[in-house]
Amino acid sequence: MKKWKINKSNPEIAVRLKSSSDLSLFCAEVLTARGISSIDEASELLSCNMLSDPFLIRDMQLAVECINNAISEGKKICIYGDYDCDGVISTVILYSYLIELGADVTYYIPERDEGYGLNTEALDKLNNEGVELIITGDNGITALKESAYAAALGMKMVITDHHQPLDSLPQAEAIVDPHRTDCPSPFKKFCGAGVVLKLVAALSDGDLTFALEQFGDLAAIATVADIVSLSGENRFLVQIGLRLLANTERVGLLALMDICGVSDKVITSSTLAFALAPRINAAGRFGSPRLAVNLLLEEDPERAAELAYSLEMCNRQRKETENKILEEVQNQIIDAPSILKQRVIMIYGDNWSHGVIGIVASRLQERFGKPVIIMTIEDDIVRGSARAFGEFSIFECLDYCRDCFLKYGGHPGAGGFSLKKENLQKFIECVKRYSLEKFPEMPVMTFTADKLLLPQDITIQNISSLEMLAPYGEGNPSPVFAICHAVVEDIVPISKGLHTKLKIKYGNLQLEVLIFRITTNQIGLEKHDLCDLLVTAEINTYNGHKQLSLICKDYRKSGIRQASYFSALASYEKFCRDEELPKSYYKALTPNRQELTIIYKKILLSGTDVDTLFMQLQGYSINYGKLLIALDIFKSLGLVRIDSYQNIVYLNEVHEKTDLEKSPVLQKLQKQCEEGSM
Numbered sequence: 001m002k003k004w005k006i007n008k009s010n011p012e013i014a015v016r017l018k019s020s021s022d023l024s025l026f027c028a029e030v031l032t033a034r035g036i037s038s039i040d041e042a043s044e045l046l047s048c049n050m051l052s053d054p055f056l057i058r059d060m061q062l063a064v065e066c067i068n069n070a071i072s073e074g075k076k077i078c079i080y081g082d083y084d085c086d087g088v089i090s091t092v093i094l095y096s097y098l099i100e101l102g103a104d105v106t107y108y109i110p111e112r113d114e115g116y117g118l119n120t121e122a123l124d125k126l127n128n129e130g131v132e133l134i135i136t137g138d139n140g141i142t143a144l145k146e147s148a149y150a151a152a153l154g155m156k157m158v159i160t161d162h163h164q165p166l167d168s169l170p171q172a173e174a175i176v177d178p179h180r181t182d183c184p185s186p187f188k189k190f191c192g193a194g195v196v197l198k199l200v201a202a203l204s205d206g207d208l209t210f211a212l213e214q215f216g217d218l219a220a221i222a223t224v225a226d227i228v229s230l231s232g233e234n235r236f237l238v239q240i241g242l243r244l245l246a247n248t249e250r251v252g253l254l255a256l257m258d259i260c261g262v263s264d265k266v267i268t269s270s271t272l273a274f275a276l277a278p279r280i281n282a283a284g285r286f287g288s289p290r291l292a293v294n295l296l297l298e299e300d301p302e303r304a305a306e307l308a309y310s311l312e313m314c315n316r317q318r319k320e321t322e323n324k325i326l327e328e329v330q331n332q333i334i335d336a337p338s339i340l341k342q343r344v345i346m347i348y349g350d351n352w353s354h355g356v357i358g359i360v361a362s363r364l365q366e367r368f369g370k371p372v373i374i375m376t377i378e379d380d381i382v383r384g385s386a387r388a389f390g391e392f393s394i395f396e397c398l399d400y401c402r403d404c405f406l407k408y409g410g411h412p413g414a415g416g417f418s419l420k421k422e423n424l425q426k427f428i429e430c431v432k433r434y435s436l437e438k439f440p441e442m443p444v445m446t447f448t449a450d451k452l453l454l455p456q457d458i459t460i461q462n463i464s465s466l467e468m469l470a471p472y473g474e475g476n477p478s479p480v481f482a483i484c485h486a487v488v489e490d491i492v493p494i495s496k497g498l499h500t501k502l503k504i505k506y507g508n509l510q511l512e513v514l515i516f517r518i519t520t521n522q523i524g525l526e527k528h529d530l531c532d533l534l535v536t537a538e539i540n541t542y543n544g545h546k547q548l549s550l551i552c553k554d555y556r557k558s559g560i561r562q563a564s565y566f567s568a569l570a571s572y573e574k575f576c577r578d579e580e581l582p583k584s585y586y587k588a589l590t591p592n593r594q595e596l597t598i599i600y601k602k603i604l605l606s607g608t609d610v611d612t613l614f615m616q617l618q619g620y621s622i623n624y625g626k627l628l629i630a631l632d633i634f635k636s637l638g639l640v641r642i643d644s645y646q647n648i649v650y651l652n653e654v655h656e657k658t659d660l661e662k663s664p665v666l667q668k669l670q671k672q673c674e675e676g677s678m
Contacts (some may be wrong), residue, residue, distance in 0.1 A: 001610050002369055002554055003446040003562055004534065006482045007033035017042055024465035026457065027036065030479050031448045031469075031665030045476070046469065046560070048236040051208045058183040063158045063174035064202050067135065070156075071103045075132040077108040082116060082138045082192070083284030085225035085277045087294075090137030090192040092296045094217045095201050106131070109289040114356045115383070115407060116416055118146035127153045129314035129396075138192025139172060141179075141411045147171040160195045162228070164395055164411050180505040187233040193222035194237060212237075217244040217253065218296065224269050225277035231476030238471050242267055255304035256280075257644070259312045264346035269471035272457045285355030290338055322356050325349070326363065328373075330645040337644035339366060341576040343435040343442050344397075346428055348375035348382065358414070360384035365389065369445035376524075380421045381406075387414050392435075397504075401430040406541070424432070444566055447554050449534050453481035453508030459547050463537045483533045485558050486511075490527065505530070515552040524612030532559035557615040569624035575629075575669075586672040588623065591630045595622055596660060599630045603640060607648045633663040 002391035009029035011649075015027035020039045028042075054060055070077055072077050081091030091107050098105040106129075110122060113364060123146065126134065133156045135138050140147070140159035147170035150157050155189060157172040157478035164179050178188040190198070197219045212219075220241020223234050230238060232599065245267045248254065253276075258264045258274040267458055281290035286288040318625040329347055333339050339347060345364060354361075357374040365372045388394045394413040402408065404427040408417035419427055435442065449455075472478040483506055490503040502513045515523070533584060534553040566594050571585050592601070601607065602616055614627055622630075629648050634640040637658050641650050658668060 001556060001560075001562070001614075003444045003566060004449065004482070004532075004554070005446050006449045006452055009033040009451055010037070013037055016122075019192075023468055024462065026462040027438060027465050030466070032418065033450045038255075042487055045231055045235070048232050049197070050270075051201070051212070051233050052186050053204040054176055054206060054208070056607035057178055057195070057198060058175055059174040059176050059178050060199070060202050063160070063176050063199060066097075066133065066156065066173040068201060068400065070133040071098070071101055074104060076130045077105045077107065077133045077135060078126050078131040079406055080118065080126075080134050080136045080139070081107060081109040081289070081293075082140075083109055083112050083167045083289040084221045084453055086192045087138040087279040088280055088284070088289050088292045089218045089222040089296070090196045092293055093193060093200060093218055093292075094135060095197050096297065097203070097214070101203075101232045101518065102574065105120055106668075107293065109284075109293065111288060112284055115418055116409065117407070118143040118150070120146060120149050123155070125152060126156060127263055131155060134159065137196050140172075141165045141175070141177050143170050144168060145597045149299045151478050160192070160199055162190050162192050162195050162408060178558070189229040189232070189234055191219075191223050191226035191228045191234075194234065194359065195226075195317040196235070206451075212240050213244075215251065217248050220245065221272050221276055221280070224272040224471075224473055225281070227474045230269070230471060230473035238269060238439045240471070242269070242471060250296070251301055252298045252307070255298075255301065255308035256295065256311065258305070259308040265325045265398075269473050273473070278313045278318070279308075279315045283311055285353065285478050286314040296650075318356060318359075321353050322359055323508045324353050325356060325360050329350075333645045334643055338576065338640065340644055341371075342432070344371045344373060344376070344430060344431050346373045348377055348384075348424070352375050354378075354383040354385070358387070358416070361385050363386040364392055365445075370442070371435075377421060377425070379423075379434075381418060382421055382424050382427075383416070383418045385414075385416050387408070387415065389445055392439060392443050396438075397431060397434050400434045404430060425671075441570065445533055448480065449482040450479045453535075453537075454606040455484050455509050456498065457481075458506075458509060458511070458537075458548070460539060460548065462525065464539050464546075464562055465546060478536050480534055480536055480553055483513075483535060485530050486533065488525050488527055488529045488531055491520050491523055491525065501560075502531075502533075502555075504533075511548075511550060513550045513552050515555065521606070522609045522612060524609060524615045525555075525557065532556050532558050557618055559618055560615065565624045566621040569628070572625035572628045581672075583675075584671075589625045589629050590666075590669045590673060591622070591626050591633070593660065595620070595626065596633065599627060600634065600639070603634075603651045607643075607650045610649055611649045613649070629665065629669065632665045633660065636663045636665050644658070 010032040013032045014025060017023055017039060018025045031042055055617045079091050079094045081087040093294055094109045095105060107121060120642055126404055135158045137160055139161055141161040141163050146155055151171050157171060158174045159172045160176045163602055169175055178185045178190060196217055197211050201208045205211050220238045221236055257275060260276050262271050279448055280292045283289050289308055298304040298307060328349055332347055338344060354376050361374040362373040365387045371392050373380050373384055373386040375384040386394045394415040395410045395412055398408045398415050398417055404419050404423045406418045410630040411415060466479055486504040486506040489505050492501040494501050497519055500515045500518050500523055504511050513535060533555045538549050540549050574581055598620060602613055614624055631642060635642055638659060639654055
């Protein structure tokens with residue numbers, strides 16, 4: 001179960017927003033719930049209609065002068081990119097533009113096994129090829145040693161990046177990164193390709209219109225793919241890019257859209273995030289990033305189709321590998337459930353594809369609601385990828401552990417690193433120490449609803465009006481609504497039982513809500529139950545008729561007190577980690593015989609979802625921590641088995657009476673209770 005936060009709109013401000021704009025009152029209410037309090041703020045979020053002057057970014061003028069001098073003097077230039085979608089597109093944009101200027105230009109993107117960013121072996125290779133100027137795209141801001149090495153070889157460097165800088169800056173002719181503390185640029189949240197687009201405009205005497213017309217389609221894909229905030233200038237960039245993509249003549253993109261099956265569909269930010277970007281990323285994971293670069297540069301339709309098919313095969317391999325790693329992770333967690341009880345989930349395996357571990361980390365974070373670090377051991381080197389949310393900053397965590405690494409970098413939500421195998425345990429302990437010192441109470445993953453949806457709000461007109469808020473993405477998510485105290489009228493399996501459709505009565509409305517990847521046996525609800533749901537809403541057209549579609553993001557039985565739920569869960573995990581709790585907490589976690597009997601009788605041989613079990617226990621004074629302790633007691637005595645990954649408990653067949661007092665879990669708790677009463 002995830003924590004819910006239901007925002008409240010401000011009716012007075014919403015009315016003012018509506019009267020001063022083209023927004024519907026429903027849209028205005030969503031905006032006020034997101035903290036918008038004036039028409040100026042709404043305009044800043046939704047109505048940005050231009051990019052700011054590229055020369056406002058620190059060192060942009062120096063970068064232009066350095067690049068122009070290199071072109072005019074006939075020096076060999078290399079664009080040094082990165083193997084992800086943002087790095088690939090940054091490379092394509094700058095390479096394409098400099099080719100048109102007649103520059104002697106090549107490009108270099110490290111293969112994934114070389115690691116992220118600049119490396120000395122690549123610099124030696126480029127130096128031997130006669131490269132005199134390196135321009136980075138989507139990397140370089142933390143490359144202190146590598147930039148000094150390039151300078152020692154006699155190569156100049158212009159760095160363009162969007163990642164957080166360290167305390168010291170690298171050695172370069174120009175460092176174009178809006179996150180520099182001394183950068184006056186009004187907008188900081190570009191991806192790497194967004195920064196490169198600004199550089200192209202600067203090289204064109206500040207002509208932003210030209211830069212957008214030429215490369216706005218590509219920059220939009222990178223902006224969505226890199227999960228940067230879709231606010232301000234990024235929102236404008238993606239809006240322009242989506243229009244350009246709808247009419248693109250770029251042969252490589254047309255082939256890619258065809259292989260994705262979206263050529264005849266409306267292109268949205270979701271299309272970029274879930275269709276185009278994963279296939280571009282797959283090249284760097286299971287082929288070569290040059291494959292994606294070549295596709296985006298290709299002008300022959302037949303060759304482009306071949307390259308697009310190759311990307312599709314890479315993406316399929318990515319999915320297969322991701323599932324294989326997740327299966328191994330699942331087995332590790334089942335064998336060692338204590339992994340999930342740590343503040344930060346840390347898991348490693350041998351020779352896992354380091355092109356996929358970041359995706360796996362994201363999946364696990366979403367599933368378990370905790371920061372996640374996934375590592376792969378390759379000979380004596382460990383490579384890792386980390387994901388986090390809320391106040392827990394991955395970059396700060398990695399920086400705290402800097403002495404462990406060969407290389408590291410990232411931002412608050414994600415990061416990567418490499419270290420020697422001999423330092424693996426040191427790193428794990430360092431992360432534990434950081435999380436304990438900084439977060440005695442860890443952040444809880446929270447689903448935020450923009451508005452409590454009342455029955456009278458649910459109209460075709462209201463839901464249709466939400467299109468004014470698109471495109472959606474990081475910083476401007478698709479609206480989520482809460483429905484509270486709806487009556488379950490039917491629970492219907494769909495897609496051969498893989499998913500579930502809830503038929504609910506909400507006020508006078510009869511509604512259908514789709515719940516994906518939850519079977520009817522796992523739903524934990526029964527007919528006539530009162531339930532609360534978080535949903536997204538959209539309008540679909542079928543046979544010329546508009547229909548409301550509600551997709552469930554999370555649900556629960558009405559009446560669950562989430563503050564008590566998460567407090568009890570935190571206490572349980574602290575007990576499992578042998579951290580000291582207030583003495584009264586041990587008693588609150590200890591189930592009596594009657595409570596153990598109640599819980600045991602609700603567990604099925606076929607398996608019962610633990611959160612479902614908790615929902616079924618509403619009405620009893622059994623908190624969530626006590627429930628988990630009870631399950632641990634049963635497990636220690638062989639009465640049940642627990643799949644901690646799926647969060648399902650299975651009843652074992654038992655043919656003899658069991659003495660609950662022999663459970664080491666119960667004995668440990670009872671000892672703590674006795675000590676607390678002394």
